[in-house]
Amino acid sequence: MLAEQIFAYAILGLGSGALFAGTGLGVVLSYRGSGVINLATGAIAMLSGYCYWALATGEFGVTFATPLAVVLTLLFSVVLGVAFELGVVRPLRRQPPLAKLVATLGVLLSAQAAIVLAFGDTAHPQPSILPGGVVTLFGVTIPDYDIWMAAIVLAVTLLLAAGYRWTRFGLGTRAAAENEAYATLFGLSPNRYSMGNTVLMALAMGLVGLLAASINEVDPITLVLYIVPALAAAMFGRLTGFTTTYVAGLVIGMAESVLVFLGGQSWFPTSNGGPLPGVDELLVLVVLVVATFFRAGKIPSRGDIVERRLPRAPRPVAPLRTAAIFVPIAAVAMWALPFGFREGLITSCIFAISLLSLVVVTGYLGQLSLVQLGLAGVAGFLVSHLFTNFGIGFPWAAIVGVLAAAALGVGFGFPALRVRGVQLAVVTLAATVALETFWFSNGTWGAGVLGAPVPAPSLFGFSFGTNASFHGLGGGEPSPLFGWFCLIVLTVVALLVANLRRSRLGQQMLAVRANERAAAASGVNVRNVKLTGFGIAAGIAGVCGVLLSYSYGSITASSFSALIAVALVAFVYITGITSVPGGIFGGVIYVGGLFAYALLDWFGLQGNWLNLAVGFLVVMSLVSRPEGGATFLFYGKRPSLWPRASKDPQGKMPAGGVVNDEGEQQMERSLAPVEVEVPS
Amino acid sequence: MTAALEAVGISVSFGAVRALQDVDLAVDQGKLVGLIGPNGAGKTTFVDAITGFVQASGSVRLEGREISSLPPHRRSHLGLARTWQTIELFDDLTVRENLAVAGGRPSLPSSFAEIVFGRQPRAERLAEEVLGLLDLEGIAEEMPSDLSQGRRKLVGIARALAGKPSLLLLDEPAAGLDTNESRDLGRRLRRIVDGGLPTLLIDHDMGLVLGICDEIYVLDFGKLIARGTPEEVRRHPDVLAAYLGKSAAEVEPGASKVGAAWAAVAEGAAEQ
Numbered sequence: 001m002l003a004e005q006i007f008a009y010a011i012l013g014l015g016s017g018a019l020f021a022g023t024g025l026g027v028v029l030s031y032r033g034s035g036v037i038n039l040a041t042g043a044i045a046m047l048s049g050y051c052y053w054a055l056a057t058g059e060f061g062v063t064f065a066t067p068l069a070v071v072l073t074l075l076f077s078v079v080l081g082v083a084f085e086l087g088v089v090r091p092l093r094r095q096p097p098l099a100k101l102v103a104t105l106g107v108l109l110s111a112q113a114a115i116v117l118a119f120g121d122t123a124h125p126q127p128s129i130l131p132g133g134v135v136t137l138f139g140v141t142i143p144d145y146d147i148w149m150a151a152i153v154l155a156v157t158l159l160l161a162a163g164y165r166w167t168r169f170g171l172g173t174r175a176a177a178e179n180e181a182y183a184t185l186f187g188l189s190p191n192r193y194s195m196g197n198t199v200l201m202a203l204a205m206g207l208v209g210l211l212a213a214s215i216n217e218v219d220p221i222t223l224v225l226y227i228v229p230a231l232a233a234a235m236f237g238r239l240t241g242f243t244t245t246y247v248a249g250l251v252i253g254m255a256e257s258v259l260v261f262l263g264g265q266s267w268f269p270t271s272n273g274g275p276l277p278g279v280d281e282l283l284v285l286v287v288l289v290v291a292t293f294f295r296a297g298k299i300p301s302r303g304d305i306v307e308r309r310l311p312r313a314p315r316p317v318a319p320l321r322t323a324a325i326f327v328p329i330a331a332v333a334m335w336a337l338p339f340g341f342r343e344g345l346i347t348s349c350i351f352a353i354s355l356l357s358l359v360v361v362t363g364y365l366g367q368l369s370l371v372q373l374g375l376a377g378v379a380g381f382l383v384s385h386l387f388t389n390f391g392i393g394f395p396w397a398a399i400v401g402v403l404a405a406a407a408l409g410v411g412f413g414f415p416a417l418r419v420r421g422v423q424l425a426v427v428t429l430a431a432t433v434a435l436e437t438f439w440f441s442n443g444t445w446g447a448g449v450l451g452a453p454v455p456a457p458s459l460f461g462f463s464f465g466t467n468a469s470f471h472g473l474g475g476g477e478p479s480p481l482f483g484w485f486c487l488i489v490l491t492v493v494a495l496l497v498a499n500l501r502r503s504r505l506g507q508q509m510l511a512v513r514a515n516e517r518a519a520a521a522s523g524v525n526v527r528n529v530k531l532t533g534f535g536i537a538a539g540i541a542g543v544c545g546v547l548l549s550y551s552y553g554s555i556t557a558s559s560f561s562a563l564i565a566v567a568l569v570a571f572v573y574i575t576g577i578t579s580v581p582g583g584i585f586g587g588v589i590y591v592g593g594l595f596a597y598a599l600l601d602w603f604g605l606q607g608n609w610l611n612l613a614v615g616f617l618v619v620m621s622l623v624s625r626p627e628g629g630a631t632f633l634f635y636g637k638r639p640s641l642w643p644r645a646s647k648d649p650q651g652k653m654p655a656g657g658v659v660n661d662e663g664e665q666q667m668e669r670s671l672a673p674v675e676v677e678v679p680s
Numbered sequence: 681m682t683a684a685l686e687a688v689g690i691s692v693s694f695g696a697v698r699a700l701q702d703v704d705l706a707v708d709q710g711k712l713v714g715l716i717g718p719n720g721a722g723k724t725t726f727v728d729a730i731t732g733f734v735q736a737s738g739s740v741r742l743e744g745r746e747i748s749s750l751p752p753h754r755r756s757h758l759g760l761a762r763t764w765q766t767i768e769l770f771d772d773l774t775v776r777e778n779l780a781v782a783g784g785r786p787s788l789p790s791s792f793a794e795i796v797f798g799r800q801p802r803a804e805r806l807a808e809e810v811l812g813l814l815d816l817e818g819i820a821e822e823m824p825s826d827l828s829q830g831r832r833k834l835v836g837i838a839r840a841l842a843g844k845p846s847l848l849l850l851d852e853p854a855a856g857l858d859t860n861e862s863r864d865l866g867r868r869l870r871r872i873v874d875g876g877l878p879t880l881l882i883d884h885d886m887g888l889v890l891g892i893c894d895e896i897y898v899l900d901f902g903k904l905i906a907r908g909t910p911e912e913v914r915r916h917p918d919v920l921a922a923y924l925g926k927s928a929a930e931v932e933p934g935a936s937k938v939g940a941a942w943a944a945v946a947e948g949a950a951e952q
Contacts, residue, residue, distance in 0.1 A: 496795055
């Protein structure tokens with residue numbers, strides 16, 4: 001009986017498994033076509049899904065028959081693909097992989113914001129495009145469409161695999177990925193192949209959006225976050241194998257479905273009466289980590305013509321003097337501004353701290369970590385639970401929270417010793433999702449759905465929480481006392497991060513960022529420097545989490561969601577990921593911050609308009625001002641902020657290789673000494 | 681006196697390819713030793729093996745201390761410094777900072793002081809000194825990418841010197857330099873070695889190597905085929921064969937036209 005039930009649930013998981021697999025195919029297509037690790041594939045599927053829903057349900061006043069709606073939706077996805085290619089992939093062709101990945105994060109953010117603005121964030125039911133019968137298999141009755149979905153995606157997978165192996169297009173794509181320069185010399189146009197692959201990716205995502213109609217209602221989140229299991233599947237396929245990706249996606253879907261069944265069993269761990277939440281996200285994380293460790297090493301890298309790197313991290317000239325100018329202004333503003341603006345300023349201060357943590361880990365150390373917000377959440381939840389469970393308040397709870405975040409950050413740093421920048425981004429994205437669902441949403445050690453209370457901070461009986469009685473000139477809550485508290489903390493953190501850049505530890509981080517082999521040869525212990533950097537960055541993130549929990553007075557899982565983590569990275573890339581001003585100004589323009597409140601108050605623009613704009617802005621700034629606006633303002637006097645590609649006529653070894661993994665990277669070139677012409 | 685570097689039986693394999701077989705090499709105190717060989721002979725692999733960047737068997741002793749089981753950064757701490765054929769500067773740091781990274785390990789308290797109190801790192805004066813040694817004053821605040829190829833090469837050497845090493849390994853420092861630059865480099869290297877730093881020099885510029893080295897080793901297909909003074913190496917039949925692609929029997933040292941031409945090249949270099 002049990003085996004039969006497990007089997008039934010596994011088959012029921014075919015549907016979502018097919019969607020994971022389909023989204024994974026999109027990731028593979030993007031990577032093969034242009035070397036982009038495309039985190040926006042799920043978002044593109046979501047856009048197509050909304051298109052189908054709108055056409056099929058008459059959202060725009062005209063209701064189309066299902067077949068026509070399907071055709072129109074696929075056309076729409078082709079248009080999306082062309083736009084994605086021309087607007088994102090092509091302008092960023094010469095950018096480092098990390099910049100490409102951040103650009104796709106921007107697209108994800110824009111797509112999501114656009115949908116929320118247009119249709120709101122509630123889910124809508126939609127007609128299925130598949131027949132709705134049932135079939136009995138080994139005595140188990142299951143709906144048809146799960147099997148249909150798996151079969152359709154399988155057909156697509158096989159077509160793609162065959163096409164890449166045997167057609168000229170597939171051959172050309174492989175050639176262009178292998179060595180762009182040679183492919184061009186042979187008369188192939190890498191641009192055309194890139195376009196072809198991107199359109200194929202968009203078509204596949206259109207199909208995923210359509211198929212999803214059978215098992216999901218359309219909403220702006222579900223399909224977007226399918227990217228996480230899809231990435232796990234694609235990693236198993238080394239970002240290039242269609243069939244492996246398909247199988248892995250299907251297996252993940254089936255395993256999640258079986259977990260739902262197991263969740264109903266009496267022995268399954270429970271939390272507040274329900275089965276333990278987040279186990280499936282944890283499963284995806286484990287799959288992804290396994291895939292990254294055992295498969296990703298063999299992901300073929302691309303033979304792009306130029307590899308550009310992260311923008312330069314300028315050395316701060318006089319951080320104290322800069323602070324002496326800006327801090328008093330902010331302090332007076334805290335006191336004088338009306339409460340709405342004051343709240344915006346406080347939020348800006350708090351998120352600036354989390355962005356400074358990204359400045360350390362990405363700007364200085366060169367590792368893109370999307371788990372910083374999750375680490376902030378760890379600290380925040382500890383502050384809440386230390387109080388409710390043990391009665392520990394400020395400052396001890398805050399200190400424990402920050403230290404715990406730092407320790408966990410070092411823990412997350414260990415995988416980063418093995419995986420490179422872009423893959424780390426993928427793993428940490430999954431970690432953020434898993435932290436949110438498994439820890440923060442958990443009723444016992446997280447916040448459940450209601451939120452966990454956080455006491456106002458006070459020292460020696462003097463409270464300086466948001467509800468302190470001092471209200472300043474602007475009046476209302478949050479109290480300027482809390483604002484000043486946040487401002488002081490931000491100032492201290494910012495000065496530390498600036499000093500870090502000037503210290504020898506910071507120089508070692510940048511040396512590691514630039515070239516791990518040469519750093520090791522210069523006596524830098526690459527492993528320790530990385531772990532220290534992760535620890536420092538995580539501690540800073542923890543500070544942000546503590547302040548966030550104090551500012552809300554209670555803490556919920558949704559404050560630390562993966563989508564917010566993604567948005568933070570996009571914002572700080574616009575202002576500058578490599579400098580302290582970049583981090584701080586990123587906080588100023590961040591959603592919910594000072595600038596966003598001004599937009600709302602003066603123009604009635606919701607935060608989602610800002611998110612929508614940021615997606616576009618991040619692509620634009622990556623192309624035109626990669627060091628970021630604020631970094632440019634503060635340090636832009638020098639003529640070249642971006643390290644130019646080496647002019648070494650003999651070509652350059654790939655910089656930043658991991659120590660000890662490639663043996664002799666290059667054979668000696670010219671045999672210079674004796675080219676003897678025999679005198680006659 | 682213990683040798684600055686004593687490598688015994690160094691072998692490296694990449695899969696089925698044996699890149700180095702049983703190579704013995706020693707660098708005595710105060711000596712400038714050359715390592716030459718045709719393309720693919722394994723010279724860079726040898727440097728990688730000594731510095732710990734490839735898996736190698738054999739024994740490596742630095743001033744008598746066995747270091748073959750240590751990771752690269754530990755070898756560096758013990759006084760082993762190298763440059764790279766492809767330069768490999770830290771492109772995100774200024775020249776001064778490049779040197780500062782190599783100039784010493786920050787201790788925990790000093791890191792703390794630098795980050796919390798904003799104290800400036802102390803490696804700066806040392807950097808100035810080393811730059812002076814290579815006539816590189818005035819570029820301390822430049823970014824490596826703004827420098828010419830020749831300058832970048834020199835900065836690479838300066839960075840290796842900044843760690844106050846006890847042995848210097850130079851991998852093709854003259855590649856890409858013109859004749860004048862190469863001659864300048866030779867003079868500077870001699871000055872550095874005479875100042876007491878034993879050095880192993882790998883280069884394709886025969887003029888440079890034959891002109892300034894005290895002793896020369898010759899590698900071919902991963903095996904040591906000759907060792908001796910520049911004069912001895914220049915006349916060694918196996919060396920001529922390796923470079924000119926003829927078997928030893930065909931080449932009569934000093935007699936054949938080819939040999940004469942080769943000797944002329946070497947002679948010209950020696951006059952520098």
